Amino acid sequence: MEKESGKEKRFVLGLVIIAVINLFVALMTFGFWVGHLLANRFPKTLPVPDNLYNAFAIPDLAMSVFLMISFFGLLRFKKTGYVCALVGLGMWFFDVLLVAGLVGLFKVSIVIPSLLFCLWAIYYLWAKRKIFQLFAD
Numbered sequence: 001m002e003k004e005s006g007k008e009k010r011f012v013l014g015l016v017i018i019a020v021i022n023l024f025v026a027l028m029t030f031g032f033w034v035g036h037l038l039a040n041r042f043p044k045t046l047p048v049p050d051n052l053y054n055a056f057a058i059p060d061l062a063m064s065v066f067l068m069i070s071f072f073g074l075l076r077f078k079k080t081g082y083v084c085a086l087v088g089l090g091m092w093f094f095d096v097l098l099v100a101g102l103v104g105l106f107k108v109s110i111v112i113p114s115l116l117f118c119l120w121a122i123y124y125l126w127a128k129r130k131i132f133q134l135f136a137d
Contacts, residue, residue: 026067093118
């Protein structure tokens, strides 16, 4: 049951879905870049020069931190979780667009689902902003 007022906020399915996917993406991205940068365990996934490829690391690691914070914050209806989710999703959306520009929109099967999820999640969070008591009308 979705309730949006006062202490009755217990479970909002859309926020749980966004939070879980954010955590999954954050952990996978963090693990990939730590493995790649520290131990060179993973091969390059984009056809670009090494210096450009490695330039993705810091923004992706920052995005991972925002998405991890959003996981905990969204499940607890915290304003910081809401803001970190929007920032992390915005960074993820930009990252996916950049990857799509480099390799083509349909060449990577993760590009379109990621784009659709980011757009849906940003829209959904904005529609549910009153839960977090932000920008309320």
